[in-house]
Amino acid sequence: MNQEKIGKFIASCRKEQGLTQAVLAERLGITDRAVSKWENGRSLPDASIMPELCDLLKINLNELFSGERVAMENYNETSDALLLEMKKQEELANKKLLSLEVVIGYMASITFLVMIFVASYVDMPAWVRVVMIAVGASAFAVGVTNCLKIEHDAGYYECPECGEKYVPEMKTVVMARHIGTSRKMKCPYCGNKAYHKKVLTK
Ligand SMILES: [Zn+2]
Known part of the structure; x- marks a missing residue:
């Protein structure tokens, strides 16, 4: 996405609609500094206000992202580019989620092993041993639950x-046997x- 082009486009549409930066900002419930930042190509509008912004500027989301008016005959081509961009963003987000899963998985397993190791080899009262094993086991359970949830939610x-x-039910993921992130479902x-393979995008 070309931030600068989008900024100039926002400015020209705003003027076409006879709106000042201050009026546009007020209608969107944001500061006019924010509007000026978009128009200078220094930032993009938040996704949450994009629909309202498009409404006020009498453009569609597609046009906002491409930074120009889109003639009907070019419409499909541009929305393909937009879909591709969204697909890339989704893939990136899912990749991040899955690496988080690996980190949580390792941390939970290491906590569990350290607790078991210390409880087995270090001299301590029996009740401390029991508490340590219980803490290790619950850290492991919480870790595994979170990992499964991430694996279910990503991709x-x-x-x-x-x-x-497809996205299966959480229950199905939990019950299924797996090799890596492939699950028998x-x-x-x-x-x-x-075995159905994990993929990041549709
Ligand atoms: Zn099938």
């Missing part, structure tokens, strides 16, 4: 038989039961 599972990508589309 999709792909059926090798029909190629459909039943495809909701064709009923094939096999």
Whole structure:
């Protein structure tokens, strides 16, 4: 996305609608400094106010992202570019989530092992031993639960038989046997039961 082009486009649409930076800012409930920053190409509007901004400027989201008016015949081409951009963003977000899963998984396992090791080899009263094992086990349980939740939320599972990508129920993910992030599940589309691979985007 070309931030500078988008900024100039916002400025020209704003003037077309006879709005000053201050009036536009007031209608959006933000500061006129923010509007001036977009128009100078120093920042982009927050996704949350984009729909309202488009409404006020009488443009669509597609045009906002491309920084120009889009003629109807070019419309599909541009929305493809937009979809591609959104797909890239989704892939990036899912990649980050999955690396977080690995970190949480390791931390939970290490905590568990250290607690068990210390409880087994260090001399201490029996009740301390029990507490340490309990703490280690719950750290492990919380870690595993979070990992499963992340794995469920990030991306999709792909059926090798029909190629459909889907998000299974949390319960199904928890119960399924797995190799890495591939899980043995039943495809909701064709009923094939096999190891379904984790993929980052649809
Ligand atoms: Zn299938």
